[in-house]
Amino acid sequence: MPSAAQTLARRHAVTGPENPEPTGLSGPPTTVGDMTNRSPRRLSTAQARRIALAAQGFAKARPESVTTRHLTATAARLQVVQIDSVNVLTRSHYLPFFSRLGPYAHRDLDALRDRAPRRLVEYWAHEASLVTPQVWPLLRHRMARAHEDAWGGMRRVAAEHPDLVERVHAHVTTHPPATAREIEVALEHDEQLNNDHWGWNWSLVKAALEHLFWAGRITSAGRTPQFERRYASLERVLPNQIADAALAEEFFSPTSLIDAPAGSDVAYFDDVVELVRRSAMAHGVGTELCLRDYFRLKGAQVRPAIEHLVSAGELEPVDVECFDKPAWRHVDAKNPRRIETAALLSPFDSLIWQRERTEALWNFRYRLEIYTPAAKRQYGYYVLPFLFGERLVARVDLKADRAAGVLRAHAIHWEPGAPAAHPGAADALSDELTTMATWLGLEGWRAA
16 A cells, blocks of 8 residues: 555646647657657647647637636646746736736635645745645655755754754744744744845744745745745645645655666656656647756756656657757647737746747747846846737836836837737737736836
8 A cells, every 4th residue: 555655656637738629740640669669750840839838728718707717727737837026017926827817816816825725835846936736745856955955044054053943843833824024023033134145134033944945844825915925834735635745754755656767866756757747748848958947857857757758658759840959749738720819928937938948939039137237138127028829929028007007018029020920919919918907907008
């Protein structure tokens, strides 16, 4: 009988994107046995784009009214949504849901994270991220290396102040969820903050909390309106089965259910296989770098996992016209005949995380310029790519001017040939900006 931790390592059922259209791939169907005995199927750049967009949820029309069910399904499709503290427009994790579904109530998404039964929990997945609860235990390889891989302040507090770490852990696990400030007060710990490093001037208590969070010993019950984590015990947040498994002795020394390739030193191979499986489903088609980057895995982890999934018939090697490296398509990935959508994408949207992939599929070189000095920025501070149909056709530098009650488009940069090459794109962008302004509680949008 497998333990709870082992059970969690089994393949989790994930519903892939729904689309009635045929795949449009050339050649006859490929059986598992002949995948390694024939040349990879050829995919055009246009086919690969459509597969990628369908996998990310852009093949379906937006619903007339967004419900919690739509938000939950989108979260399950994406698997991971990046968090960022920048609030010049809105918090970044709200935007991927707007891009795919249209206007919805922010509080409804907050409830998936903040209220039981939770459909989203926070952890270091891509970067700071919201993941489905089923993904959380699959990241225990990262939790297990908290003492080696966490940032310096977290490592130092664990090494130099272990008694404090345990005191903080005991408090979190015996009290309701609370912020770092509240816990500091409760512990009567008045450590002087170090102002030498802007943005990282944590107290020892804050460092201890972050170490415990990274190590998977505590979690977050959500965020305050000021975007502060509310630290909580695993039992208060995670589903019972997952929390029980995480607290079991064998959680960090599991018995593998999948045999790693001979000679492999990949730890937690079952988990890595599942993460690569989920990454492949979220990509539709991608290279090793794509599949690795989604959950920030290492090549030594991903390569044997890809081999396993190919052997199992879940990944198919493909030759993608615009990729200069080997690629794989998830066998359930859909390739619709066309994509009809208009969406502004967060700079942190999972569709465009991997910049090499974005450039190859869309001939769209995208870089975040938040940390670039203003005089050296090419496109602006907070630039959202505009997806129209199957193409990325523009870049829009946006700011929610809450004092004036308007959405400001500081600059709109069209790609070469656009919008003339894409009839209707300019009107669609204007409509999308109007919709976004209303969603953000603003009166409309204004060009700079």
